[in-house]
Amino acid sequence: MASSVQLDLVWLRIQILGCLNTSKICQSTVALALLALILVPVIASFLFRDKGSGVPVVNPLRLFQLETQKRVEFIRDGIDLLRVGRRRFPGKPFLLLTNLGSITILPPGRAKEVKSLPEALSYRKKFNDLFPFFYPAGFGPLAIIDHPSELLQKVVTKHLTKRLNTVTGALAVESSFAASKALGEQTDWFEVPVYQTILDMVARVSSRVFLGSELCRDENWLDLTKNFTVAMHRGELTLRLFPRLVRPFVYLLDGSCRKSRQAYYRAYKIVEPLLTQRRKERQDRAARAEGVAYNDAIEWAEMEAAGASYDATDLQLILSFAGIHTTSDLLSTTMLQLAADPENIRTLRREMMEVLPAKGWKKTSLTQLKLLDSAIKEAQRVKPVQMITMLRKATADTELEGGIVIRKGDLVSVDSSDFHNPALYKNPEAYNMHRFADMRSQPGGEHRAQLVSTVPEHLAFGYGKNACPGRFFAANEIKMALCHLLMKYDWELAPGTTLEPVWFGTDPIVNPQAKLLCRRRKEEFDLDALEADDGIE
Numbered sequence: 001m002a003s004s005v006q007l008d009l010v011w012l013r014i015q016i017l018g019c020l021n022t023s024k025i026c027q028s029t030v031a032l033a034l035l036a037l038i039l040v041p042v043i044a045s046f047l048f049r050d051k052g053s054g055v056p057v058v059n060p061l062r063l064f065q066l067e068t069q070k071r072v073e074f075i076r077d078g079i080d081l082l083r084v085g086r087r088r089f090p091g092k093p094f095l096l097l098t099n100l101g102s103i104t105i106l107p108p109g110r111a112k113e114v115k116s117l118p119e120a121l122s123y124r125k126k127f128n129d130l131f132p133f134f135y136p137a138g139f140g141p142l143a144i145i146d147h148p149s150e151l152l153q154k155v156v157t158k159h160l161t162k163r164l165n166t167v168t169g170a171l172a173v174e175s176s177f178a179a180s181k182a183l184g185e186q187t188d189w190f191e192v193p194v195y196q197t198i199l200d201m202v203a204r205v206s207s208r209v210f211l212g213s214e215l216c217r218d219e220n221w222l223d224l225t226k227n228f229t230v231a232m233h234r235g236e237l238t239l240r241l242f243p244r245l246v247r248p249f250v251y252l253l254d255g256s257c258r259k260s261r262q263a264y265y266r267a268y269k270i271v272e273p274l275l276t277q278r279r280k281e282r283q284d285r286a287a288r289a290e291g292v293a294y295n296d297a298i299e300w301a302e303m304e305a306a307g308a309s310y311d312a313t314d315l316q317l318i319l320s321f322a323g324i325h326t327t328s329d330l331l332s333t334t335m336l337q338l339a340a341d342p343e344n345i346r347t348l349r350r351e352m353m354e355v356l357p358a359k360g361w362k363k364t365s366l367t368q369l370k371l372l373d374s375a376i377k378e379a380q381r382v383k384p385v386q387m388i389t390m391l392r393k394a395t396a397d398t399e400l401e402g403g404i405v406i407r408k409g410d411l412v413s414v415d416s417s418d419f420h421n422p423a424l425y426k427n428p429e430a431y432n433m434h435r436f437a438d439m440r441s442q443p444g445g446e447h448r449a450q451l452v453s454t455v456p457e458h459l460a461f462g463y464g465k466n467a468c469p470g471r472f473f474a475a476n477e478i479k480m481a482l483c484h485l486l487m488k489y490d491w492e493l494a495p496g497t498t499l500e501p502v503w504f505g506t507d508p509i510v511n512p513q514a515k516l517l518c519r520r521r522k523e524e525f526d527l528d529a530l531e532a533d534d535g536i537e
């Protein structure tokens, strides 16, 4: 779940950037903002008070500056402020006042230290402070992240990841359908918006595995799964302008919170009937001593919950939140890099032709697409989704190396500038599709240079206990989608499109305006006729 807030913020960022640009803020938010003007200076002086940590602040509050201004300033200028911090305090920690409050930024290389303190510096606790008493409708998915049952994490690690070989067939079918639905059969060049097209594909394919075949083609659900994240994050952004005790009232009054609530209720109306039907089928099957009939996250959550009550709608929404925009950003980034040099595409096709007709759609054949793996990882290195990672909240006053104390409740994160460190990567700004494949052939490289490897110098999926458990699925989903996209279509950058991301704070995201030229080609082998692993009915 990926500076600002982790899990998935990509789509939110796009929306908020739009919001900041066009001043499309709803009236109730304006009213609340006025109230904030009165309350916020007091809160700001509390939140950003000097707690004597001794860490220098890069962007202190100016005289009469409000916390709200600081937050907006960070969303706009975050990456420049981070660069100032790196320049002024090389190799040393510094403090940034961000849209989430103040964050101590540790220099690259301190990821191991953060990893070694998973309880004192908690990944999950940063999600549990939004409301004082309980998480109301529309924000419940956030509460699931730090739920003591760890239902979300168990569904992903114990089921999704372990059963990847049983969902490959389903991924193949849905990827083919999604590509054809998004791009059609036109053999003349035409223009496609990259992010929207990829988001649509990823939403379809992910929903197949999260929710099953009944709902993965339901346009109402697909709309929700793509847009809920935006609604909830706009609400969260507004709520965080207020003290915790006031937030329940803000929740009732604010328009963005209302949208999140409405999205939850729409989702509930879709998920609950499916759940009821599944539970009934389960009982009937048990009565006939028959085994489990489904292989998707609805079923896995039921197995894990083992009768304990939980909100299946929130679970589905948090899966969308965690997985869909993060995966879409990486796939879009990879497509942009590949389209910039179609020779790379031809090379990747040759690898696909060598592996897939012989092996079919298997988890293991996806593993053998090593150059493809490298192409994706390199795209992620050149443009990750965040430039500060491993955001953690101190659960107690915690002393770090060098005597810095992170006070209870404060945030700490690690600078990810190693992605572009010339001492680690030759020509770090250049996209070299072979880079990680070459590293894998070096001694010790096989386990450090795979897309799913988590190492302290490559933090795109985090590191340690909370490293993204969904990365194995995301990797397979992206590879499968690329096989369809590259074998069945030719690609080029559309005129005017560059690879420059758009910045939200310290997070680079795919430019939502980026476009590609595309045309249907005749694939060398029939991808849809390949034999597949399957476990989904």
Ligand code: HEM
Pocket: 001, 002, 006, 007, 123, 124, 145, 152, 153, 156, 160, 319, 322, 323, 324, 326, 327, 330, 385, 389, 390, 391, 459, 460, 461, 462, 463, 464, 465, 466, 467, 468, 469, 470, 471, 473, 474
């Ligand atoms: C390219 C796609 C993805 C990226 C870049 C990504 C990135 C991340 C990052 C950076 C973290 C935090 C790690 C840390 O701070 O140490 C994280 C956590 C998490 N991710 Fe992902 N993620 C992706 C896809 C997915 C998918 C598809 C799922 C679910 C199916 C998922 C589920 C989760 C969960 C549940 C956590 C929280 C782990 C915990 O609570 O311990 N992610 N992800």
